[in-house]
Amino acid sequence: MNSPGCVVAVTGASSGIGFAAARAFSREGAQLAVAARRRDRLDALVKEIEVSRGKALAVEADVSVEADVHRFVDETVTMYGRIDVMINNAGLGIRGRVEETPPADFERLMKTNFMGTVYGCQAALKHMRVRNEGVILNVSSIVGHRALPGGSAYGASKAAQISLTEALRVELQGTGILVMSVHPIATQTEFSAVALKESGGRTGAPVGPVQTAEQVAEAMVRAVRRPRPEVHPYPMARGLVALNAIFPSLVDRWAGRARKS
Numbered sequence: 001m002n003s004p005g006c007v008v009a010v011t012g013a014s015s016g017i018g019f020a021a022a023r024a025f026s027r028e029g030a031q032l033a034v035a036a037r038r039r040d041r042l043d044a045l046v047k048e049i050e051v052s053r054g055k056a057l058a059v060e061a062d063v064s065v066e067a068d069v070h071r072f073v074d075e076t077v078t079m080y081g082r083i084d085v086m087i088n089n090a091g092l093g094i095r096g097r098v099e100e101t102p103p104a105d106f107e108r109l110m111k112t113n114f115m116g117t118v119y120g121c122q123a124a125l126k127h128m129r130v131r132n133e134g135v136i137l138n139v140s141s142i143v144g145h146r147a148l149p150g151g152s153a154y155g156a157s158k159a160a161q162i163s164l165t166e167a168l169r170v171e172l173q174g175t176g177i178l179v180m181s182v183h184p185i186a187t188q189t190e191f192s193a194v195a196l197k198e199s200g201g202r203t204g205a206p207v208g209p210v211q212t213a214e215q216v217a218e219a220m221v222r223a224v225r226r227p228r229p230e231v232h233p234y235p236m237a238r239g240l241v242a243l244n245a246i247f248p249s250l251v252d253r254w255a256g257r258a259r260k261s
Ligand SMILES: NC(=O)c1ccc[n+]([C@@H]2O[C@H](COP(=O)([O-])OP(=O)(O)OC[C@H]3O[C@@H](n4cnc5c(N)ncnc54)[C@H](OP(=O)(O)O)[C@@H]3O)[C@@H](O)[C@H]2O)c1
Pocket: 011, 012, 013, 014, 015, 016, 017, 018, 035, 036, 037, 038, 039, 041, 061, 062, 063, 064, 089, 090, 091, 092, 093, 112, 113, 139, 140, 141, 142, 183, 184, 185, 186, 187, 188, 189, 190, 191, 192, 194, 206, 213
């Protein structure tokens, strides 16, 4: 999996974490396949990778459409002959308290963030199962472990990704296919601007420390080298997960205060 030329497919590579991940894996010598809806952004990324003597394939795809995701992975395998690493990263946030968030927004986040990941896992497994080899990274979020007020729809979609990943990881025990979930904290990307636009004026800005997309991407590269069930690009976030498991009411109080300040 660490050999140069390993084939890495990334969804949501037109910006932010996916973009940084494509660049980081390419620097490691991987051959890339990248997907998103904004074709111009993907083409620019492919050009950049090719200028630095890398190899990349761009596929315009909407991850909420099952056929698009299968087409992306199938085209990857047609071009490179295999897929070694699948990164299900495409996603968005929509903010709002439970009572004010339209059901359609809950559905949209589940369709993109969760079903997009389901489609990506199934599409990759179809090919990885042939050799029983591969790595799947599902980009969830720290809020998949502990949701915050104003982020219920998003947090639920990210928690669903974690459940999917946990079950799949155990289902594949004994094969050479490894499945990990990635839990970034607030990350400097276009995520907040998109969330603001999609939330119809409803608020709920992220709280706590902030990291860069490059830090998340480097953590993913390290995880492919040394696999582990859960990837925390901001290591201290593990503390929040543990604290929430033992003292959820304490985290409730902190989260309530942080949101008001
Ligand atoms: N930024 C954070 O604070 C943060 C924290 C924790 C986890 N995450 C997770 O990290 C992942 C990447 O987010 P980001 O922070 O890098 O945000 P971003 O800069 O807004 O990037 C989101 C990416 O997802 C793609 N995307 C969105 N909807 C899509 C769809 N229906 N089909 C295909 N592609 C789609 C976008 O491409 P197009 O618009 O071109 O399709 C874009 O490439 C998401 O899953 C997010 O939940 C982010």
